[in-house]
Amino acid sequence: MSEVAATGISVLLVDDHPIVRQGYRRVLESQGDLHVVAEADNAADAYSAFKTHDPDVIVMDISMPGASGLEAIRNIRARSPRARILVFTMHNEAVLVKAAFNAGASGFVTKSSEPSAVVNAIRSVARGERAMSDDIAHILAEDSLSSGSALDQLGEREIEILRQFAGGATTEQIATQLNLSVKTVQNYHYLIKSKTGARTDAQLVRLAATCGLTRI
Amino acid sequence: MSEVAATGISVLLVDDHPIVRQGYRRVLESQGDLHVVAEADNAADAYSAFKTHDPDVIVMDISMPGASGLEAIRNIRARSPRARILVFTMHNEAVLVKAAFNAGASGFVTKSSEPSAVVNAIRSVARGERAMSDDIAHILAEDSLSSGSALDQLGEREIEILRQFAGGATTEQIATQLNLSVKTVQNYHYLIKSKTGARTDAQLVRLAATCGLTRI
DNA sequence: TGCAGCTCGGGCAAATTTCCCAACCCGGAT
DNA sequence: ATCCGGGTTGGGAAATTTGCCCGAGCTGCA
Structure with a gap:
């Protein structure tokens, strides 16, 4: 030094x-x-x-x-x-x-x-x-004061996939980019929906946007 | 100049x-x-x-x-x-x-x-x-195969369905709300995607948001 | 050591998407 | 008046995705 x-x-x-x-x-x-x-x-x-x-x-x-x-x-x-x-x-x-x-x-x-x-x-x-x-x-x-936005319950991988998805990427694009199988990305997609309570892809995008994960 | x-x-x-x-x-x-x-x-x-x-x-x-x-x-x-x-x-x-x-x-x-x-x-x-x-x-x-401009090329029904979809509504909710069959709403969904060039639901939501069709 | 949680994917039925198609109605052009 | 184009409404069938279950490997922690 x-x-x-x-x-x-x-x-x-x-x-x-x-x-x-x-x-x-x-x-x-x-x-x-x-x-x-x-x-x-x-x-x-x-x-x-x-x-x-x-x-x-x-x-x-x-x-x-x-x-x-x-x-x-x-x-x-x-x-x-x-x-x-x-x-x-x-x-x-x-x-x-x-x-x-x-x-x-x-x-x-x-x-x-x-x-x-x-x-x-x-x-x-x-x-x-x-x-x-x-x-x-x-x-x-x-964040340390208020416990829990919807994103806190998501793991790192889930957040990464949610961000790419909300950004407009297709399942295959995400799988290729992260070196995962399409099936795994699909499973994450489903897991994210059930964890966050979103019923629709559109709701997921809105959630990601309101949490600052993506910009529109 | x-x-x-x-x-x-x-x-x-x-x-x-x-x-x-x-x-x-x-x-x-x-x-x-x-x-x-x-x-x-x-x-x-x-x-x-x-x-x-x-x-x-x-x-x-x-x-x-x-x-x-x-x-x-x-x-x-x-x-x-x-x-x-x-x-x-x-x-x-x-x-x-x-x-x-x-x-x-x-x-x-x-x-x-x-x-x-x-x-x-x-x-x-x-x-x-x-x-x-x-x-x-x-x-x-x-994209130029099926191109056009973003929202101007959509009919009234298509815009209405896009707005509800981007707002987070499910296909059945939209069908009920507009008194249409689920199948018709699905067809509109597909039609909107091909008209706008969006390949993903997330891209549709972003398009609707950037055009002021929905707020996030 | 064992439990808990994240990561990664297979399987399979159910649902949806993707594209084709046929009608209907209506306004404008011929 | 007739035809054409476009918006609207849906059926059908193949391809794909979703929903939900499962197991296995790994890591951190008690």
């Missing part, structure tokens, strides 16, 4: 949108102490880039095609427990935030945050601290 | 994520001929900024909280038909694309596109041309 203070903070950017990555890179590098040493647009590349470049912080959008972002966090942390991962996404649902921290993330910042908040979060994570943006803190605070 | 050629292309950036806006701004301004003259993070600010700065192109993410992005496009175009709006979003569903063009957008580019494709789209739109990224063109091409 001494060389961190001497040379600044090295960052690995993970996001599936190239222009978004390029934008982040410019914003971060204008700070002086932040250096983007590599980029990746999927979970597998992220891990190999991590091994190659050994960055101080991984800034990762968890809504990527292919493997779940949470899965990616778990994989990286399982192999390299010293990895510092800052989740940087537009999603702000309490269940997702908690799942991310449980998976091993060191920080969670929404894209609604001011750039200064983002770079400060990167610096905090690089120091080994836990970091989150103000809106996330508020959401977690409210 | 003569001053456009002399001074480059002025751009109004609309996106609800500040750091995303800042990233785009840097990417665009590194091009030399593109100048971001204003930013906005919601529909209302977007219109006032448009009136104040009179930009050549509005680059807009339509997935914003609050008012629908499509609504924003319609509002701006209704008041200022010469406005050029380039939709720039991560969504790539055919129904959304068609709805955006119907609302008056001049272009549609996904965030998966290369930065060069995005800036070229901005230049095309500034010249008054229609622009879209390759993936969008493919999606529209596949």
